[in-house]
Amino acid sequence: MKNRRIKLNLEERISHYFGILIFLLPCAIYLWRYIDLVFSHTKKPTITFIEIAGLILAILFAVIQWNRLKFKKYILVSSDKSFQNAVDETAKQLDWTVLEARNDFIKAKANWSFASWGELITIVRTDDTILINSVQNPNNFLPALTSFGRNKKNIKTFIDNLESGIIK
Numbered sequence: 001m002k003n004r005r006i007k008l009n010l011e012e013r014i015s016h017y018f019g020i021l022i023f024l025l026p027c028a029i030y031l032w033r034y035i036d037l038v039f040s041h042t043k044k045p046t047i048t049f050i051e052i053a054g055l056i057l058a059i060l061f062a063v064i065q066w067n068r069l070k071f072k073k074y075i076l077v078s079s080d081k082s083f084q085n086a087v088d089e090t091a092k093q094l095d096w097t098v099l100e101a102r103n104d105f106i107k108a109k110a111n112w113s114f115a116s117w118g119e120l121i122t123i124v125r126t127d128d129t130i131l132i133n134s135v136q137n138p139n140n141f142l143p144a145l146t147s148f149g150r151n152k153k154n155i156k157t158f159i160d161n162l163e164s165g166i167i168k
Contacts (some may be wrong), residue, residue, distance in 0.1 A: 012138035024056035086162035
């Protein structure tokens with residue numbers, strides 16, 4: 001928890017970072033071509049724009065996926081009741097299924113919709129801080145490159161519900 005990032009198991013990490021392989025495919029083809037030409041003693045292949053673009057996109061995608069695992073931090077003091085009410089209200093509004101619930105920790109998933117293949121929502125509450133993250137569900141069979149705004153909507157709706165519960 002000290003690095004404020006979601007911890008994924010091996011299978012979830014493979015799924016979360018799978019898109020990198022798509023971008024690395026041109027680089028793998030180039031490497032295969034290079035090895036083939038070196039052992040056949042013909043001329044060296046030249047690197048093309050597609051291989052360079054694939055490598056750049058793979059690195060960019062890896063950085064984006066790494067940053068998606070960071071928690072968003074909100075300074076909010078909430079009671080157990082207002083916290084639970086915000087979870088219940090948000091789950092009802094956004095069709096969350098709560099997977100694990102404690103007074104200081106919530107793990108939920110948003111179900112599949114036309115805008116997204118589902119998200120994994122993690123919320124950690126301390127005395128004066130809410131840490132929240134919403135990422136494409138790493139347990140899905142196929143990873144998604146975008147959530148079409150669903151991750152932001154999950155976070156915003158929960159924080160709005162929590163703030164309105166605290167004010168009341």
